[in-house]
Amino acid sequence: MKIVIIGNGKIGSNLAALLVQEGHDITVVDCDETHLRKSQNTLDVMCIEGNGATAETQLEAGANKATLLIAATPYDEVNVLCCLIGKRLGTKKTISRVRMPEYYQQMHLIREDLGLSMVINPELSTADEIMRVLVFPSAAKVEVFGKGKLELVEYRLPDFPWLENITLVELYKKIKTKFLICAVQRDEKVFIPSGDFALQEGDRIHVAASHRNIERFFRASGFMKDKVRTVMIVGGGRVGYYLSKQLLAVGMKVKLIEKDRERCEKLSDLLPKAIVICGDGTDQDLLIEEGVLEVDGFVALTGIDEENMIISLFAKDSTNAKVVTKVSRENYIDLSSELGLDCVVSPKSLTMGNVLSYVRSLESTAGSEIESLYHLVGDQVEAIEFRVKERIPDLVGVPLKDVQLKKNILICAIIRKREIIIPDGSAVIELGDSVVIVSKEHHFSSMKDILD
Incomplete structure (x- = not known):
């Protein structure tokens, strides 16, 4: 093209x-x-x-x-x-x-x-991503499919004795709700797991389910965190503005710290319900004075990655807040994770994903069309939502246990009108369904590409 x-x-x-x-x-x-x-x-x-x-x-x-x-x-x-x-x-x-x-x-x-x-709009996409995490603070990352009907949530497993070496089959039996763990990162390795895969402390799991069942999974497993009601944001640029507006709209209290006085005055006019502080958000004494120790959420949005990482580490070590860090440089994303900052957002990565999804949709055959595309675990895994527009031989109307898929591909959900189906081997894809697949392979532009 x-x-x-x-x-x-x-x-x-x-x-x-x-x-x-x-x-x-x-x-x-x-x-x-x-x-x-x-x-x-x-x-x-x-x-x-x-x-x-x-x-x-x-x-x-x-x-x-x-x-x-x-x-x-x-x-x-x-x-x-x-x-x-x-x-x-x-x-x-x-x-x-x-x-x-x-x-x-x-x-x-x-x-x-x-x-x-x-x-x-990279800044608005970034604010949307942060908003999803603050609304569901147990997650490190939340992607949505089917216009919000299905969520794909990233979570780092804590040191819970009952979790150690439990297989996915055992986990599905223990937690009786409809969900699927569709990708696991362990150190440098990435797995598209089968039922006999055993979990370990520190694994980053990606869980697919409806929002209601995601909440049930986190409650039943003991991973659920308290809701975020008060948020401190450092950095009053466009992302800070968009995010503050969204948080205020759902009733959260927002304190926004920005060091440029002229920008502060403008933000005060645009966001009359927010508390806008003119000051250096990298000053730990100022953060403490403004109540960082009491907030439920902390978001670092300055224009300098290093500053965002440093103040996020301070907030992580000093508070119980959900900490979100904006990072622009790609090589800092992995570094942030190694430092223990588990919720990192990258405007560049979000924009790349949005454009790539659209480009792939232009390449799609008439039989299926890409609705959305996300990169997981850096760029090592793709999650793609296809709309099935015609009867694809060997796929549509065939029980999934009889469908011959390429290696390292998992059909993790079928969205049928308002219904979310977490499929087993007897599930069948029908015309008009949206199908979410997770794969370690790249460059799929059609459902036909996933067949072996």
């Missing part, structure tokens, strides 16, 4: 690297030669120096023949203009990054008029 990416900053360059790995023909456009140089030297992409918001540059990049144009410059207005021009030139689909809250709120009104196929 020919894809044009305009804007080769952090988001653009990482998208280029990801989509090259997926086997696509990528052209990158940027007006700054230094932004292009690294991609030119390290990736198999065509680089064009120029203004991507002009028809001349887009024609040089081949936008008139492209299946997809992605506008990822730092400027929302430029991104929208790039997509509008690309659409007029003949690009089939367009994706625009829009970050400003004022603009993003208007997109649903004019998206079709502007020719936008998709709008991405």
Whole structure:
């Protein structure tokens, strides 16, 4: 697939690297030669120096023949203009990054008029991810499928004697609710487990179930944490704003610490129900003075990864709060986990997943279509939701025990209208179902790809 990416900053360059790995023909456009140089030297992409918001540059990049144009410059207005021009030139689909809250709120009104196929907002996606974890603080991460009907929850197993070496079959018998452990990370290894897999302390498990059954699983196993009612946020950027707005909307109390006075004044106007403190959130004395020892949730959202990690470690060691850490650099994600920070969010990773899901859906055959896609355990496992749109031989209407799947693939849920089915061997996939699979393999764009 020919894809044009305009804007080769952090988001653009990482998208280029990801989509090259997926086997696509990528052209990158940027007006700054230094932004292009690294991609030119390290990736198999065509680089064009120029203004991507002009028809001349887009024609040089081949936008008139492209299946997809992605506008990822730092400027929302430029991104929208790039997509509008690309659409007029003949690009089939367009994706625009829009970050400003004022603009993003208007997109649903004019998206079709502007020719936008998709709008991405990394900061809002990050806030959504953090919100899901704060609403369900027992989890390290929560992904949703079937428009929220199914949840896939990551959790690190504690030192509970009854858990040691218990097999999944034994666990399913002990906890009588519908759930499935569909992936396990143990140190550097990742498993798509079968029923005889034995759990150990420190394993990171990924549990699939409806929200109600996820809660039942955590209560029955003794993993359930108290609800979060008060949250301290350090960093008043766009993520901090979006998150505060969501928390206040569900009745949580929010204290937001930001060191820029002008930004504090603006946040006070935008978030009248929040307590906004002008100060240095990396100052431990200030955090204690403002009540960090009493809050239920603590979120580090400064623009500097190292600061976020340090203040998160302080909050983790000093409080009983649910601690969430924003990290942008990929190599810091694993480091954060090693330091004991189990809930780390990455705006870049979330954006990559959203775009990749859309790109894969463009590749999908008529028989099935990707609804959503998430990366688990870094990039080692993919969880994909397919919509079954036609009768696929050897799959639709066949009991799962008779379906020949490729290795390291697990069908972990079937979503049928309002029903969540955690399947056993007798379960059958029907036309119109959404099917969630977990796999150590990558590049699946159709349900047909999972058959052996």
